Amino acid sequence: MKKNLKYNLTWLAIMVVGYILIDVLELVGVIDQFAETTLVLIGINIILATGLNLIIGFSGQFSLGHAGFMAIGAYTSALITQAIPNGGGMVLGLIAGMALSALVALVVGIPTLRLNGDYLAIATMGVAEIIRIIMNNLKITNGPAGLYNIPQLANWSVVYLFVCLTTILIVNFIHSRDGRAVMSVREDEIAAESMGVNITKWKVIAFVLGAATAAIGGALHASYIQTIAPNDFGIMESINILIIVVMGGIGSITGTYVAAIVLGLLDMVLQNFGTLRMVLYSLALILIMVFKPSGLLGTWEFSVRRIFTKFKAKGDA
């Protein structure tokens, strides 16, 4: 009991120190407006990619439709905050976006999650494209032009808070009865079912939870950038999130953080290269995958508990 409290307090301390560090760097001017935007985008990508990692890395279901759920969150919260441009509207928008996204994921997930591997990938990609095309043609979403003048209610602190919250949500989910059931589906569906695990239920739960966090990412994106259009949520966006997950290491949340940060910084550095930027980016992508096919961190996970245990072992020796 005491031990658990110690670990949890350490994690809390890490989060608080991280916040203060960014705040100080901002105050002394190391982080300028441009760097702050990069930081916020990295944070949003972490939120999106941890959710996708839950689906791909932990439940073993290959989804290529993450951008669709991001779009639902973005549009829902943008419309609500345009109507209620204050903190209350933001909270309401987030909740409504998550709920709607989860609902769509539920309706779509129950039939499609029976599909295997690449068939599931292409079906989820189709779902996301259908969502995008609907946004592209509805009146309320303002068609291809999208929504603009969305009130900026999300600043970097809000994004930081939600990075922490979604990570806690997903990590705590993974390290519980529910997460173990989800991982058993990834490992061996037939064995899991024979152990009394309802595989369809757990696949759908992981998918719905991932979709709900994608909605958070979308809502923050809409609020921070202040304009959204259907084309922001195309196949390429789903692929960009997938790249973060795979490059970090499938099934490693720490890896997702590392990859999101590495790619975010790479993107920032490459801004100076103009048109050569995407060429260098794609070369870096190919090289990383060829030399680290299991991702930067594989399945390695940062663990406070392990550090404490190591420290103690050394102290005893």
Next chain:
Amino acid sequence: MHTVLQQLVNGLSLGSIYALLALGYTMVYGIIKLINFAHGDIYMLGAFWGYYVINQWHFSFWPALISAMIFCALAGVIIEYLAYRPLRNSPRIAALITAIGVSFLLENGMSYLFSSNVRSFPQAIAVKQYHLGSVTISNIQLLILVVSIVLMILLQLIIKETKMGKAMRAVSVDADAAQLIGINIDRTISFTFALGSALAGAAGVLIGLYYNSIDPLMGMTPGIKAFVAAVLGGIGLIPGAALGGFVIGLIETAVQALGFSAFKDAVVYAVLILILLVRPAGILGKNVKEKV
């Protein structure tokens, strides 16, 4: 009635392009289980090669088509050798991300080298319209249909009748066993990439002629559509890819003709999802149950 026939003609010529591309996806998938995301960009390379040789070297249509096929076959083999071969024993998803990287590289590399502007494709063949009763068909549409069908038959002959084709089928069923009976896996996979990429090159030149415009990002959407076609027909199956290509071409033109062109992709995906729910391995695919 005549509009239905007219749309059928339009749908078939568009479908045959998708089918040519889908064949490449399906062959590569069948043999190394990789979704070759860069396949659509090979098609773009083919279109640019055609553009270049017709404008600069004043090739006529046929030499342009055949040289584009050879050029793309080489490009496909080189890409496989450099980017995919090192990852052959890695998780499949790592190879997929590499393929996405190659796709980005080709798109952005071409934009960097030749600018991302849309260019008009040289008309190597003068357009003629034929009127068959009430149906109009252009010589380009006929050419696309005939060339695609001839290439598909040729492909079928290569796969069924030649030694290399038999090796391809053997490797796709069981690579280890194929190696044991003396099949050179590397060479077989290279050959598969060459064949698939050659078809994509042909599709690139044909579409250049048909739509009259090309750009470095032109491969993205048709590439994804062709992949959808391959999955729809049953990925890994050659007749499935051809069937899927034609089905998608026909659906697209039908939806467009009905006046819902804004929703044509949505309808394609909806049909795809519905078919997969009924037949989880595609129209022609067999659902293999895991043995316990």
Next chain:
Amino acid sequence: MTLLDVKGLTKNFGGLTAVSDVSMHLDDNELVALIGPNGAGKTTLFNLLTGVIVPSEGTVTLQADAGLEVLNKKKPYTIAQAGLARTFQNIRLFKGLSVEDNVLIAMTSKNKEGFLESIFRLPSFYKKEDELHQQVLDLLKIFDMQDDADKLAKNLPYGAQRRLEIVRALATKPKILFLDEPAAGMNPEETADLTRLIRQIQEEFHITILLIEHDMSLVMNVAERIYVLEYGQLIAEGTPEEVQKDPKVIKAYLGGEA
């Protein structure tokens, strides 16, 4: 008392009848073996009983606490929750997970940890996890595997993997345990260990065991009753002595006129 009652169980695959009109019963706390030549349909019968494949005809009923429960056409996970657990001929562990997690997963349906209490890490969550951890360790201890708890399942030696599969099945708190060729690939020494282990399970857990096995020394040693399957049909039933003398069984195993 009859625990599991099987009547007229049949499975056709296309034109082939893999299991044909099998009727059998398993009693409380009984150790029964299912034998037969290769391809006789033993694993198919297991798959039918545990719901991995759906029978074409016939019924399977379980004497549950709340009365009779019909099991055929139910999903494997409901059947597992009703109290039927199994191992697999070709080991199917959760290879990438730790030994402890493998066992914990089998406790999923019996574990009432709620979503919110795990997300918010309420004190009750830690209490339940600690209890589970202790249960797993106790279970592993019985099989002398407590030191392997943190190892990945795939890193265990072969014999230990087979044992872990049995532990995992037991963790579902089954009424009946189905063992599909537990001695496959084991040397005589390991088989002897396994024989002791199976006896021990039956004594300590008071459960019914149905065993598919080719190793006759093991079968004749532990089984109280034997069913013999050939070409999908039951050809004999009885004690080991009876079955060994049965001319049909001898014929099935040796071929020709016996």
